Amino acid sequence: MESHCKIHVKEGNLMQLACPDTNCRNPLPPSVLKSLLRDDGYAQWESFALQKLLDAMPDLVYCPRCSAACLEVDNDAQCPGCFFTFCTLCKRRRHVGDTCITPEEKIRILKERQKLYSIPEEQLLKEKREIDELINIQEALRDSKQCPRCKMAISKIEGCNKMTCGNCGRFFCYRCNKAIGGYDHFWNGNCDMFEREQDENPQQQDDENFGGDPDEDAELLEPEWVLLTYPCPNCGRRNEKLGTNNHILCIGCRGHYCALCRKRVLRGEQHFGPRGCQQHTED
Structure with a gap:
């Protein structure tokens, strides 16, 4: 347990600091961690835990001048350390009523300013790091989504x-x-629930290889096991019927649906009845 905790603290993976019992998995209390990690490891865990707590706060930002933690209110914040009031989107001085610049515009402005003006080396390195950070964020968000709570x-x-x-x-x-x-x-x-791959040109088929009847052509294309399963209307997973029962529980998304009408079933006694679908039919 001591080696286990030290490794995960060193890697910053605090989610793994939990009870090893698979039936429990509750987070280890600070008293246990302190006895396992000793003083240095426990101080590092406290630092990571505090930073993780701060990162999970959606209204917490950092001052662009002194890096102090600030509370955001309507995309504006005031630093408690240096009292700088800034926009939390562009990290510039507060601009009430003016439209904030986009990351693309900010990169363009910084690059043009570097070409036109003689900027001190320290400020130049700072702006280059800022440009690299904006580019990295753009590339990261190109194939990803941000968590709505902590923006990860x-x-x-x-x-x-x-x-x-x-x-x-x-x-x-x-x-x-x-x-x-x-x-x-x-x-x-x-x-x-699952991304569905759709054919952009579903009607472009080779009519010479099929007889023209869609049902017959589908039977020729699909294997026998597909014809005996029923696709879930939510996730698209094909599930089998249990005997003659048309009330199917999807293995993929755990949703209930009808094999006859392909609709969601909330209550079986309401969906299957004299005015609804038959619950038991032969395939």
Whole structure:
């Protein structure tokens, strides 16, 4: 446990400092961490924990002059250390009523100023670092989304659009970038749980290889197991029926739907009945 905690503190991965019991996984209390990490490791953990707490605060920014922590109010902030009032978007002096510049415009202005004016070496290095930081942020956000709570940039490699921020633990939708609580967001028809690959030209098919009947052509193309499964209207995963029961539980998104009408089933007794779909039919 001592080696385990020291490694994760050294890497700054505080989420792994939890009880090793898989049925528990609660965060280790500070008293246990202090006995395992000793004074130096515990001080480093306190520093990381404080920084993680500050980074998770959406209304906390840092002063561009002295780097002190400031509270943001309507995209403006005043430093408690040097009393500098600045815009939290462009990090320049507060400009009420004026439109803030975009990162692209800021990069262009900084580069033009370096060409036109003789800037001291210290200021020049500072502006170059600022340009590199803006470019890196643009590249990071090109293929990623920011967490709606802590603004951490997160990229999706695979899987569904329900994302969990590794920094603050917030759930959000990767498609619309809104904070969500669970999978209900994807059942309301707002966003798809999985990205669906759509053919841009679905009608461009070789008619010479098919007989012209869409149903017959589909049977020729699809294997036998596909014809015996039913796609989920939410995530697109194909699931099998249990016997003759048309009430299907999707293995992928855990949603309930009807095999006959492909609609979501909230209550089986309401959907299946004299005025609805038949719950049991032969394939």
